[in-house]
Amino acid sequence: MNGPHLDQIINQIRNWKMEVSSWRNDGWTRAHYMIMLNKVKQEIESMDPYEIPPSLDPAQANKV
Numbered sequence: 001m002n003g004p005h006l007d008q009i010i011n012q013i014r015n016w017k018m019e020v021s022s023w024r025n026d027g028w029t030r031a032h033y034m035i036m037l038n039k040v041k042q043e044i045e046s047m048d049p050y051e052i053p054p055s056l057d058p059a060q061a062n063k064v
Contacts, residue, residue: 013040 004012019025019033 013037 016033016037020030020037022030025033
């Protein structure tokens with residue numbers, strides 16, 4: 001798989017969370033990081049953990 005490793009993704013999310021609560025950041029900066037965290041949260045919550053991707057579904061294999 002190309003792209004960032006799981007540890008990198010988790011570290012980035014932790015960094016954003018730290019920036020949201022940092023006293024050094026103004027409201028605009030905190031809001032920026034909160035928006036990014038909310039986008040990640042919404043994307044994860046919209047996923048169906050029981051959905052089988054078409055590439056792994058034997059019933060769909062013949063159609064692809």
